[in-house]
Amino acid sequence: MSNNWEMVIGLEVHAQLKTSSKLFSSSPNLFGSEPNENVNFIDAGMPGMLPVLNWACIEKAIKTGFALNFTINKHSVFERKNYFYPDLPQGYQISQFEFPILSEGYLEIDQPDGNTKKIRIERAHLEQDAGKSIHDIDPKFSFIDLNRVGTPLLEIVSYPDLSSAEDVVNYMSSLRQTLMYIDVCDGNMQEGSLRADVNLSIRKPGGELGTRCEIKNLNSFKFIRQAIEFEFQRQIEVIESGGSVEQNTMLFDTSTGETRPMRSKEFSHDYRYFPDPDLLPVNLTDEQINQIKPSMEELPHQKIARYVSDYKIDKDISKIIIAEKENTILFEKMVNESDVNPKNIASWLVGDIFAFVKEKNLDVLNLLEYTKDITDLLKLISDDVISNKVGKEILPQVLEGKGKPNELVKKMGLEQVSNTDELEKIIDDALMGEEENIAKFQGGSDRVLGYFVGKCLKSTKGKGNPKLINKILLEKLKK
Amino acid sequence: MPKKQSISSLVNSLKEKKISVHELFDQFHKVAKENANNSYNLVLDPDYQKSNLEISQERYSNGKNLPLDGIPLGIKDLFCTKGITTTASSKILSNFIPQYESFVTQQLLNDGAIFIGKNNCDEFAMGSSNETSHFGPVVNPWKNKNSPTEKLVPGGSSGGSAAAVAEGSCVASMGTDTGGSIRQPASLCGLVGLKPTFGSCSRWGIVAFASSLDQAGPITNSVEDAAYILNSISKHDFNDSTSSNHPRDDYLKEIDKKLDHKIKIGIPSDYLKNVTPEIIAQIENTKKSLAGYDIEFVDVAFETTDYALSTYYIIAPAEASSNLARYDGIRYGVREEGGNLDDIYLNSRTSGFGDEVTRRILIGTYVLSAGYYDAYYRQAQKVRRLIKDDFQRVFQEVDFILTPTTPNEAFKIGEKLDPIAMYMNDVFTVPTSLAGLPGISLPSGLSANGLPLGVQLIGNYFQEKKLLQLSHLIEKELSFNE
Amino acid sequence: MSEIDIKRISYLAKLKLPSEKEEFYSQSLVDIIQWVDNLKKIDTSNVKPLHNVTEATVSIRNDDIEKNNSTEDVLNNAPERAQNFFKVPKVVE
């Protein structure tokens, strides 16, 4: 029954900024501390306490502005959003309302047909995060931890340009990637560093837009997908059974995969925004804004373009590498500190190295200390000191720091046998008693050559230089 | 009234060992402890101050005394004082013990001052008579000579501070002024009250009423004492984003300096439209007292005076409604139990706030609410700019502005029940507050009932030094006239 | 001036006016709002709102951590706590 309906989605993404201290106080901006450990008198909303703006948050907002094609507003104003909640100590959240720091940006996302789609972003503003209420320790009480209070957030509000769960996930992951690349957000969704509010309504193609519902605080791609699918179906059912969708704020129940409206309020919210009289407007100069430009990190799409043009790496492989910023750090370090062909490095990286990282559940950055060893290993291969096969065998030990590649190769006696005399002897042994197959080869069967090469390699335990073996074999067989 | 002892004379007595720091403290503490006028919410006893007194005495003994060493000061109970209960005269904060010291009181401590106690005030500084305090009204030490048994208000909101200085229980007291809360009680208690330029004295650690208006300042016996205190407290504070880094002067130095050029003082005719002859007489007295100086008095007229109170009673409650949202019974203060969280909020706040505070929270909530914001709050902010510009226009013509401080003398406790009638008390002080200008109230004479009245002198931004110089002159000449 | 919905305003402010006082506050609010209504007479169409008389701030921090208080300092005024948490009746969403 859901055919003929389409969804219209706008996203509000809250990104916690990667700073040392909070937006308006010098408390540590840290996840996972003891309860109320990172709380000072300002965070706790004590009487007479006043906010002082952290410049790093403005810098991060400006960087985001450059990365997401925003207009960076020279004049922005912090306002108070007034409401009561136990994890909101001041009784208001300091946010930006009428004058946000960023407006009118966009992000391009990939479409299944290979094209890209432009998702327009209405605005992004700085605001304080709230604390946490813990409901599941005691049946009768909630416990309040204010550690998260005042953590800087950038709220990025898209236009309703998204039309499927796939779109949303693409947009969100591209946004996440970008923010991580420019060091604005650590992207850790599990820890709540990046959360999405999904605004969803449905319509018939070309038809009028329905009433939207907002699903709050989704912190994984899986939940985003589930919540959208469920809410889409729910709205369709409501309408097709003759009802109408009520504008509501929904919660997503991660255990059932369902959305349900938040406890209905006696009165609707009225946040009574007004400029925070404890703070003055942020007035930026062109100079301040432009100063940040040179320190801008390369963005994911810029990296792909450079890998393809400068390193001649396939676009698909480039995409795999840039999927995580850590990968590019490792990759570029190897490219820069060695003269091994980047294309070669890239294929080892996305192949055996990633496989190893995945298997051992490692942080890619752990490998940074072995980059020289890795490229040395690749060099041994390209210099024909060892075979590709031996290279693959040694790699895990190199990645575990068990030794330098050349030492490992020596110690294990794995140098490729490229000594012609030695190889000739091995080949002679291999050809011994193979008159029948030799005759086949001379009768025109090429397949036999492979058989002989394999046999020689086996007797060298893989150390024989296959190119040389091939060459000598041919010479001997043609005699 | 008790004999006035100036800070400079006390410092000299301490230096010359005519009196010890302890003896001085005891002398004031004895009066404070009686709390005859309910001017204290809390009096600190000599035991509590023992080590401070000793250290201060030691500095005198070493000849290394600080500017305010050993001087007993009252502190309005709106300044957070570390380890000392700070209530804002509200039930909801009646058990609150800050773990931090306000910037301003820290400066005073750094300069050697000794605190006598926390002065009563209107609840959250909202009031003009000190009758809204949870701890009961403060009584003005002055009596109507025609009706001496009547208990009069000291003015507000820094009523306890003014009464304390007037009764002689402290040398000076720190007040705060949002719409007249230093100047008006100073006037009604026959004292000097200075509200510095907004941004001169940090708001850090002062329980907020209306952030864009609140300003700390002294209530003192003399202009010179005000200069002593201002020297201590007027400093840039990085932790208050609205604190100005405008250079500060030494306000004491050259306070005696003669006028070196002709001064023009504007008297706004619109301030004198509906006032009693007795109030007009204060302005006339002041003019007369300065007759021998090279001072020209000119009539000036403001275009915005009629709108100042309305503007103030939108902006101040709006900011207050938000500033007071943090008092919810969750992290500090008095919690009233309830079945669920919402009940705790509702019960704690309803029972924790008095009538006037409740009223102002309601006004503030209303003027910010959807559908009314533009008509009230935004309009008030626009008019506020017109008021500021109006002052700047007048300051193109004159160096200072002279006005009455209050439209009336001290009135009876319980007399003014109508809130709007009460708000009218601040009609002369509010415009200055909205413009953020410095204003000082000086005793100018006595009413027919023998009660003190004052005049207000307003200067341009950060002109405190000149303002105090001129005030010092007026003070000298007016007392000579008396 | 339109009616003031005192119930809504007081609920937004998290105040529970006792019913016998609702009328008192409501009337007082009406009076004051009428009193300030004179501002509407002023043409401010070309005036920028003034939020604060201090025009520019020098208070912009570097991103440095400072810890000047203990967890206990923050919690020791709490009406109710459980270890190092503030404690409130269960919040239902």
Ligand SMILES: [Mg+2]
């Ligand atoms: Mg949102």
Ligand SMILES: [Zn+2]
């Ligand atoms: Zn937000």
